[in-house]
Amino acid sequence: MDxxxxxxxxxxxxxxxxxxxxxxxxxxxxYSEDPEFNRxxxxxxxxxxxxxxxxxxxxxxxxxxxxxxxYLKREDLNHTGSHKINNVLGQMLLAKKMGKKKIICxxxxxxxxxxxxxxxxxxxxxxxxxxxxxDVERQALNVFRMELLGAxxxxxxxxxxxxxxxxxxxxxxxxxxVEDTYYLMGSVVGPHPxxxxxxxxxxxxxxxxxxxxxxxxxxxxxxxxxxxGGGSNAIGIFYDFIKDEQVKLIGVEAAGEGLDTDFHAxxxxxxxxxxxxxxxxxxxxxxxxxIMPVYSMSAGLDYPGIGPEHxxxxxxxxxxxxxxxxxxxIDAFEYLSxxxxxxxxxxxxxxxxxxxxxxxxxxxxxxxxxxxxxxxDKDVYQVxxxxxxxxxxx
Amino acid sequence: xNNRIDLKFKELKESNKKALITFVTAGDPDIxxxxxxxxxMIAEGIDILEIGIPFSDPLAEGPxxxxxxxxxxxxxxxxxxxxxLVKKLRVDYNIPIILMLYVNLIYKYGKDKFMGKCTEAGxxxxxxxxxxxxxxxxxxxxxxxxxxxxxxxVAPTTKSDRLLKTVKESEGFIYCVSSLGVxxxxxxxxxxxxxxxxxxxxxxxxxxxxxFGLSNKKQIDGLKGGWDGFIIGSAIVNIIAQYGIDSPxxxxxxxxxxxx
Numbered sequence: 001m002d003x004x005x006x007x008x009x010x011x012x013x014x015x016x017x018x019x020x021x022x023x024x025x026x027x028x029x030x031y032s033e034d035p036e037f038n039r040x041x042x043x044x045x046x047x048x049x050x051x052x053x054x055x056x057x058x059x060x061x062x063x064x065x066x067x068x069x070x071y072l073k074r075e076d077l078n079h080t081g082s083h084k085i086n087n088v089l090g091q092m093l094l095a096k097k098m099g100k101k102k103i104i105c106x107x108x109x110x111x112x113x114x115x116x117x118x119x120x121x122x123x124x125x126x127x128x129x130x131x132x133x134x135d136v137e138r139q140a141l142n143v144f145r146m147e148l149l150g151a152x153x154x155x156x157x158x159x160x161x162x163x164x165x166x167x168x169x170x171x172x173x174x175x176x177x178v179e180d181t182y183y184l185m186g187s188v189v190g191p192h193p194x195x196x197x198x199x200x201x202x203x204x205x206x207x208x209x210x211x212x213x214x215x216x217x218x219x220x221x222x223x224x225x226x227x228x229g230g231g232s233n234a235i236g237i238f239y240d241f242i243k244d245e246q247v248k249l250i251g252v253e254a255a256g257e258g259l260d261t262d263f264h265a266x267x268x269x270x271x272x273x274x275x276x277x278x279x280x281x282x283x284x285x286x287x288x289x290x291i292m293p294v295y296s297m298s299a300g301l302d303y304p305g306i307g308p309e310h311x312x313x314x315x316x317x318x319x320x321x322x323x324x325x326x327x328x329x330i331d332a333f334e335y336l337s338x339x340x341x342x343x344x345x346x347x348x349x350x351x352x353x354x355x356x357x358x359x360x361x362x363x364x365x366x367x368x369x370x371x372x373x374x375x376x377d378k379d380v381y382q383v384x385x386x387x388x389x390x391x392x393x394x
Numbered sequence: 395x396n397n398r399i400d401l402k403f404k405e406l407k408e409s410n411k412k413a414l415i416t417f418v419t420a421g422d423p424d425i426x427x428x429x430x431x432x433x434x435m436i437a438e439g440i441d442i443l444e445i446g447i448p449f450s451d452p453l454a455e456g457p458x459x460x461x462x463x464x465x466x467x468x469x470x471x472x473x474x475x476x477x478x479l480v481k482k483l484r485v486d487y488n489i490p491i492i493l494m495l496y497v498n499l500i501y502k503y504g505k506d507k508f509m510g511k512c513t514e515a516g517x518x519x520x521x522x523x524x525x526x527x528x529x530x531x532x533x534x535x536x537x538x539x540x541x542x543x544x545x546x547x548v549a550p551t552t553k554s555d556r557l558l559k560t561v562k563e564s565e566g567f568i569y570c571v572s573s574l575g576v577x578x579x580x581x582x583x584x585x586x587x588x589x590x591x592x593x594x595x596x597x598x599x600x601x602x603x604x605x606f607g608l609s610n611k612k613q614i615d616g617l618k619g620g621w622d623g624f625i626i627g628s629a630i631v632n633i634i635a636q637y638g639i640d641s642p643x644x645x646x647x648x649x650x651x652x653x654x
Contacts, residue, residue, distance in 0.1 A: 003528075012497055012524045014454040016549040016574060018556065158460060159451060168453040175454070176575040178551060275498045276451065278524070288473050289502030290450040 001029055003192040006315060008308035011191040013278045016175045025193040027098045032200060044089045049078050055212035060339045068362035070355060072372040073209055073237060082374030083233040084115040084186060090201030092119045095182035102126045102181040106170040108135055108163035109299035110142025111374055112186030117151035127151040130170045133161035135299045138382055160293045163303045167277055187230025188307035191278030195308050202236030209369055210240055217367055223248040226371035227351040229300050231307035233373035242318060252354045254296030255323035263295035267306040268314055268321035281308040297326040300347040324350040332356060333383060345374030397543055398490035398518045399566040402441055403601040413623030414652060415603055416630055419446040419462040420479055421471025427639045429479060434646035436487055439653050447476050447495040454523035456578025458628040473503055477515045484516040492519040505533055509540040519543035519566050527560045545569050550585045558597055567601035578628045580607035591619025611652050
């Protein structure tokens, strides 16, 4: 299995973890070719995750914007409310086959944590989740959800108390109990084999889109748009279209308060090549290589790096990445709610915003598919707060 | 065999002694204190000095060294400050000096430029906790060109094929991680250390230094295996955390307690 995407990727981790990575790589190589494993996974996708997810024609939005046709890939309708469950089902099944008794993971917004806690409950596997202190505060409901599902949640207050620190702490915990514990990474980041493995468990999104759009329109889309933090929903919807050069692949990163401020998480726009969290990729860092604090109101995009395959796709010009600010994402959040009656995750709203602008620039015979990677219930309180509306939660 | 690390281990072996290797994070709480702490440690007879360059996200460290890193960053300590600190030490001392740092600090600085600065400052080796043997080739040729050693780590989890590969590519000494987990003091080390030592000794003649979780003389004296050296980090950093700019004399007496 190739460990790198061009110059990106690799395995930059402490020695104590290396044998565990090799063990996972071997198990993944074996089971991903195993018909029985794939049959079980397909069944889990259908019966637990509720796949295939719908490809929804956003007629109201399309009419209102007056340009390209917009389709939404409804990953928000999956069980647990986002695309995260696809990867969790894949890795949890793998961990079970490997005989692992404990799962640890990181979470940003809590979507990956909730998905992991849910499937751990179903599989009867002990689950320990690390979450930055800031995120624990802004996503308190998800913390309660994870605990309700039987997981242990540890609030991480080191560093900036966000996703990157949760990943650091999960790595530290893994070195303590590496022999019987499986680290279930939530995105296409980290050391090999995670970026490959998570992509393989997420690529079903793009495979379904191909089938669905051919059925609906008889042709491939002109552009596929997805938000990018670490980049798992984006790689999931991109991957099957990489070979189709005519399909534009567009990742949307979080510009927070703007690229001209210090408060953003726009890794491709403002970052440079470095090595962190086990991978060589693009990172927001200073001249000496310290990782910079990042900001986005969206906890799921609040990460200073990006998956190595995205860095590669960008380097060869196959995918492009554009920034969208908090304010713009909130516009899209409200727009989609009013226009289609769909409340998107604030992460996904970044992609919606970009697609709204793109649609206006394209002719009516063009097609845009947006990955609606998660539902927005978790963000309602925060958006209200942003808009100065007080909600009494009692 | 001109590297100070080799010469030191040869000298120690001839007099049947073990190496005391001690760690400090540069710039904790400021670079002047680090300089004084190091002078005290050398005066009390340490054999090899390990200096940590602070990093924003030291994911192989326990809370003690992690916090030291944050304190050093709060005093704006940069990689260049650490090179200057070593230059200043080299005026008076010929002790082997090793830098402990995360790979991104080297990558971003520029691999060639970084190694050049190491030679210029008088650095003998590098310990890079997030650079396993699989990725070491990324830096090896740059380091070798400037005669800087990259000190490889092995852990109790390292299996025999990778252990063999690691020792074959090692130079200076091998950093043997005592037990699972991150750096920091442990009440007890549960690894079968004599087995760990024997597995290594049967495949290499290089010096074997044990680190992670070592904190006092009694504990070190009780360790099984014929280790050639011991690495003490968090126990020293804890003293610095407690006494701050007044810590040099306390670190000095701690080193004395290890030597007796």
